[in-house]
């Protein structure tokens with residue numbers, strides 16, 4: 001497991017529980033999750049289908065409000081905030097990349113139009129110039145996003161996250177809809193992001209993505225199954241993989 005460069009914490013979750021109402025009665029999406037997410041490196045939420053990865057990611061994205069427990073983002077207690085404050089925190093601090101590449105982009109806009117719109121959505125006037133080069137998308141500025149392959153669209157989605165300049169990037173199974181070659185290029189992008197001063201949290205079943213984790217959280221039935229390195233471990237002293 002690669003080493004996480006710092007031990008600062010972005011998220012503190014304490015005894016978080018999420019229930020979903022279904023016709024058959026309540027279903028637990030998250031059970032008693034107590035977890036710190038480091039400020040840098042890449043946290044991967046792994047586990048079988050239905051284990052609660054997306055639920056937890058939505059809690060981190062401030063789009064799912066826990067039924068129990070508390071969530072802090074950079075020291076701010078999120079659980080007590082009004083809807084308006086949560087939305088402002090989300091706009092300024094968090095970028096979300098969804099599983100399906102087309103869900104991340106505005107189809108009527110060009111590549112640079114999407115980057116600009118993303119920057120503006122976080123209150124910036126424009127996107128940094130070098131983003132496309134960094135993603136291996138130089139030369140596509142004027143393309144309509146529908147002319148990009150699924151893998152290119154997904155890389156552009158991460159570009160939009162960079163254009164928003166948020167300290168947190170959350171991604172839900174970003175390689176699951178891609179062929180092997182496209183997925184490998186998205187993994188390169190993730191590797192670069194994880195090396196920056198960003199909090200990157202990704203859900204995945206993909207073994208190659210799990211290998212990039214500096215912090216690996218395995219879930220079962222909505223609960224933590226194991227966390228590597230263990231909670232309280234100092235990453236500067238080595239990852240201590242299991």
Ligand SMILES: Nc1ncnc2c1ncn2[C@@H]1O[C@H](COP(=O)(O)OP(=O)(O)OP(=O)(O)O)[C@@H](O)[C@H]1O
Pocket residue numbers: 020021022027028029047048049050051052053054055056222
């Ligand atoms: N909107 C919902 N309504 C009812 N139950 C839900 C809802 N969303 C999730 N669940 C249930 O919560 C549990 C966790 O689901 P979640 O989608 O978070 O798991 P997951 O690990 O992301 O699964 P997958 O890998 O299949 O996306 C499952 O039992 C699921 O059926």
